[in-house]
Amino acid sequence: MKHLNSILVAALVFLVVGVANAQDENNPWAIEVGINAVDTFPTGLRDGQNSSDLQNGELFEEYFNVNDHWNILPSVSKLSVGRYIGSGFSFTGVGTINRIEKFGDVPAQEIATDAVDVNGVAVAGSALYSGTELTYYGLDGQITYSLRDLINGPGGWFDPSIGIGGGYTWIDDIGFGTANGIAGVKFWLAENLAFNLQSTYKHAFEDYGVKHFQHSAGVLFKFGGKDTDGDGVYDVNDECPETPGLAQFNGCPDTDLDGIEDRQDACPNTPGVAEFNGCPDTDGDGIADPQDACPTIAGLASMNGCPDADGDGITDADDACPNEAGPKANNGCPWADTDGDGILDKDDKCPNEVGVASNNGCPEAAPQVTVEIIKQLNDYSKTILFDTGKSTIRQESYGVLQNIADIMKEYPDASFLIEGHTDSQGSEATNNKLSNNRAASVRTYLTTIGMSANRLSSIGYGESRPIADNKTKAGRQQNRRVEISLRK
Incomplete structure (x- = not known):
């Protein structure tokens, strides 16, 4: 139990180290829970051993011999906390626990008495370790490099990695340092969730240490990304982190959905075209609506977008005779309007008195009180x-x-x-x-x-x-x- 406490303390140390690093990528933190297996057999023969030795074989020999060689604790036996540190590299602290019942093909109790090599030196599994079931604890730090982007491009589901590391392993009360080589692959089931398979070769520094492979499988969850505006684009990549937007515009909005983001859109609330910086040209006269005095009627640039059907230089809206050219003094008509009531003298029965069209140019009679x-x-x-x-x-x-x-x-x-x-x-x-x-x-x-x-x-x-x-x-x-x- 004292070793388990050591693992927990060290895991906290790894966590604190990770927090000290600046957050620079989406969801930089990762936690994995899983199981592990320890195999001492395919680690290569030591000096003096031959291929008939049942404790060790050639390097990678019977690498997948699960039934004969692997020591597996049938419960959760791996916990890791990792942090992305940039450019594809991640740092992870790993704590593992296991139960050693065999060294290669040899049960632990058969090795624990008098196993020695040809030089009379006690070998792994010798009297240094006694008992039918030996408790295994591992505490490791590792740096891995993800090959995901190189193989799949960003966001691929297949995520192999390689790495190196080091740690300390205890088998019962005997502890020894290790140098580690790591290979693994994650299968991303969702943006934040992956199934992780990993194999680690642990080379013991001390002569009495046990070289071994440690395999693991677990579920990994990554987290820690910040998305202030909740638009699905993390703040680190969001150019408008406080305004909901679209991924295609790096998190910035396109309110009118015209394909031009609001920052470059002169009319952000009205769909338009790039030609007019996001503004519409409703009447299709080549003049954007904000500059068009008659945005729904095709007109002339010289008339600020308004039409002049008779070409007399007076817009139709201001021309009392829009289809007959006339001077401005005559309100665009070839005839005069003496009283200026908008009714030409030729049609005005009261040409010298302001009137209304409904009364043929004469003043409208005031309504009577009933x-x-x-x-x-x-x-x-x-x-x-x-x-x-x-x-x-x-x-x-x-x-x-x-x-x-x-x-x-x-x-x-x-x-x-x-x-x-x-x-x-x-x-x-x-x-x-x-x-x-x-x-x-x-x-x-x-x-x-x-x-x-x-x-x-x-x-x-x-x-x-x-x-x-x-x-x-x-x-x-x-x-x-x-x-x-x-x-x-």
């Missing part, structure tokens, strides 16, 4: 509210007065009389004064919101013109009113 209009005005006026016993108009009636003013303005030739009325409560003199003041307040307010004062007059009738019974509360309420009539 009974219905007076009723509409009084429907509004009866809802005007005053402060109790005063002529001050309450603020909630301002909207009603605006409606009254709007209707009056539609009849510019009409003048109106504003009448004030009260109920029979109080003295007649008081009621006459109050009704006069209230009618005058309405007249004054209407002039402040645009009505001409000379079109309005006011009068108070006090209690003299009731429209309901003053003996009831409802009747008195109806009698307290403002009415509007047409002034003769």
Whole structure:
């Protein structure tokens, strides 16, 4: 257990070392969880050994003899933490645990008594190691180089790698340093998830150390990439890291999806064409819409994109005779318009008086106030509210007065009389004064919101013109009113 604690402490050291490096690539961190197998057989014969030795064979001999040679702990037995350090290189700290039951073809208990080489020197698996099951711990650091981009190009699913490293291995209480050579391949199942196969040759520095291969298989998850705007392009490659964009524009947006990114698009919210820096030419006249005064009608560059059908130098929109050339003084017509009402003298029955086309160039008669209009005005006026016993108009009636003013303005030739009325409560003199003041307040307010004062007059009738019974509360309420009539 003390060795396992050593592994965990060292793993933390590797992690801290990795954090100290600057983050310079997408998802630089990787964690792998898996299993490992230890094989001492295909490591080459030592001095004095021959090919009949059951503990060791030639280099790579029976390399895949899983049943006879591999020592496997049937549980999670490998944990690694790695970090990408740039240009295809990664640094990884690896901790492993295993159980050694055999050295080559020889069970551990058969070797542990008197195995010596021809010179009488104890060999791997000798009395240095005793027991039928020996505990294996490994703590290694490695630098690997990925061949992925060379073979597949960026983003390929097949990711072989080679590397070197070093570490320390314990078999029971005996520890020794190793120099490591690594070969592996990852199969990327998703952007961040891979299945990793690796084989590591560990050459022992000490004579009593055990040369061996350690094979592993595991699931690797990489993480740590930052994507501030959540557009799928990591900040390290995102030229617009705080604005969601598209991978094809290095993370910058193309809001109108016209194939021109917003930074180079003069009209980023309207689809356009590269010829006009991303702006449209709706009418196809060769003038981009922002510079086209008539963007929906094909025109001339000399007219800022507007048409001039008769070629008289006046745009059709400003030409009273767009199909007949005429001077600007005649609004583009070959005939005069003396009163300037847009109706040529030849068609104007009142050529010296500004008029309207609907009246053949003569002034349009003002509309007449009807009974219905007076009723509409009084429907509004009866809802005007005053402060109790005063002529001050309450603020909630301002909207009603605006409606009254709007209707009056539609009849510019009409003048109106504003009448004030009260109920029979109080003295007649008081009621006459109050009704006069209230009618005058309405007249004054209407002039402040645009009505001409000379079109309005006011009068108070006090209690003299009731429209309901003053003996009831409802009747008195109806009698307290403002009415509007047409002034003769």
